[in-house]
Amino acid sequence: MSAPAFGTLAVRTVEKPWGRDQLPAPFVAPYGKRIGEIWFEPVEEVFSLLVKYIFTSEKLSVQVHPDDAQAKALGEYDTGKEECWLVIDAEPGATLGIGFHGALGAEAMRAAALDGSIEDQLVWHPVQAGDFFYIPAGTVHAIGAGVSLIEIQQNSDITYRLYDYGRPRPLHLDKGMAVAKGEPYAAGLHRHLAPTGTVELARGPYFTAHRVEGLPDAALLAEYHGPMLVLPRRGEVELAGDVLRPGECAAAPSASAITFTPDGQSILVRAA
Incomplete structure (x- = not known):
C-alpha cells in the first residue's frame, strides 16, 4: 500500500481562448498565453474534490451539470457536479449568469437555447471580490467576462452546454433538458463576504x-x-x-x- 499523498498539490495551468494574459496576484500568465484555469491535481485521499482558479476575458457557455443520480441514469459517470464560487477579482460591470427571471419549461428552454434568447432569460448578477455563490446541480449558469474566482467542486468534468454564443462546439440539449431546473436562483445561495473573518x-x-x-x-x-x-x-x-x-x-x-x-x-x- 502506497503512503498517503498528503502535501502540496501539483498545479495544472490550462490555456483557454476565453482566458486572460494578465492575472490577479500572485499568478502570472506565461508570455503569449491566455490562461483560463489553474487546477490543483486531485490525490487519492481527497479525490472527490477539485479546486481551481478561473479567469475569464469572455463569457463562458450557458451550461448545466447533473447530480450523481442523474449522471448515472444518463449513462455518464458515477459522479455529477455540484460547485461553488468565490469571486476574488472582478472588472467593472462583470457578471455571473445564474438561474432564470421566472419559471421556464423544458421546451421553452430548449427553444431559447436554440435561438440564443436563453442568454437574456438568465439573471446576470453584478459581482465584486468577496461575492460567494453556491451552485447546486441542475442550476443553469454562465460565468461572464472579467471575472476571477475560486471554484470548489466535485471532481467531475461533466458539463452539458446549452448555448455557446455561436462558437463551433457541440451542444448537449437532450441531456441538458433532462437535468436543468427552469427556475430562479435562490437568494439564500449567494451573499457578499466581509474581507476578514471566519x-x-x-x-x-x-x-x-x-x-x-x-x-x-x-x-x-x-x-x-x-x-x-x-x-x-x-x-x-x-x-x-x-x-x-x-x-x-x-x-x-x-x-x-x-x-x-x-x-x-x-x-x-x-x-x-
Missing part, C-alpha cells in the same frame, strides 16, 4: 468549506478532523515542513496537522 462558505451534500481567519478554533479543528484541502489566501501555512503561500493548495490529513499563522487567511475544504 465564515462557513458551503455545507452541501458533497463538500463543506470554510474561510478561516487566523487560527481555527476547536470547533473547526473538530470539523476538519480528516482528509481535507487547504488554500492559503493571505499569509502562509505550514504542512509537514512545507510552507504554502497564496496561489497554492495542499491535501492535509486534518486541520490539526496544519500550522496556521494569526495574521493569515485560508480556505478549508472537506468531502461531506
Whole structure:
C-alpha cells in the first residue's frame, strides 16, 4: 500500500481562448498565453474534490451539470457536479449568469437555447471580490467576462452546454433538458463576504468549506478532523515542513496537522 499523498498539490495551468494574459496576484500568465484555469491535481485521499482558479476575458457557455443520480441514469459517470464560487477579482460591470427571471419549461428552454434568447432569460448578477455563490446541480449558469474566482467542486468534468454564443462546439440539449431546473436562483445561495473573518462558505451534500481567519478554533479543528484541502489566501501555512503561500493548495490529513499563522487567511475544504 502506497503512503498517503498528503502535501502540496501539483498545479495544472490550462490555456483557454476565453482566458486572460494578465492575472490577479500572485499568478502570472506565461508570455503569449491566455490562461483560463489553474487546477490543483486531485490525490487519492481527497479525490472527490477539485479546486481551481478561473479567469475569464469572455463569457463562458450557458451550461448545466447533473447530480450523481442523474449522471448515472444518463449513462455518464458515477459522479455529477455540484460547485461553488468565490469571486476574488472582478472588472467593472462583470457578471455571473445564474438561474432564470421566472419559471421556464423544458421546451421553452430548449427553444431559447436554440435561438440564443436563453442568454437574456438568465439573471446576470453584478459581482465584486468577496461575492460567494453556491451552485447546486441542475442550476443553469454562465460565468461572464472579467471575472476571477475560486471554484470548489466535485471532481467531475461533466458539463452539458446549452448555448455557446455561436462558437463551433457541440451542444448537449437532450441531456441538458433532462437535468436543468427552469427556475430562479435562490437568494439564500449567494451573499457578499466581509474581507476578514471566519465564515462557513458551503455545507452541501458533497463538500463543506470554510474561510478561516487566523487560527481555527476547536470547533473547526473538530470539523476538519480528516482528509481535507487547504488554500492559503493571505499569509502562509505550514504542512509537514512545507510552507504554502497564496496561489497554492495542499491535501492535509486534518486541520490539526496544519500550522496556521494569526495574521493569515485560508480556505478549508472537506468531502461531506
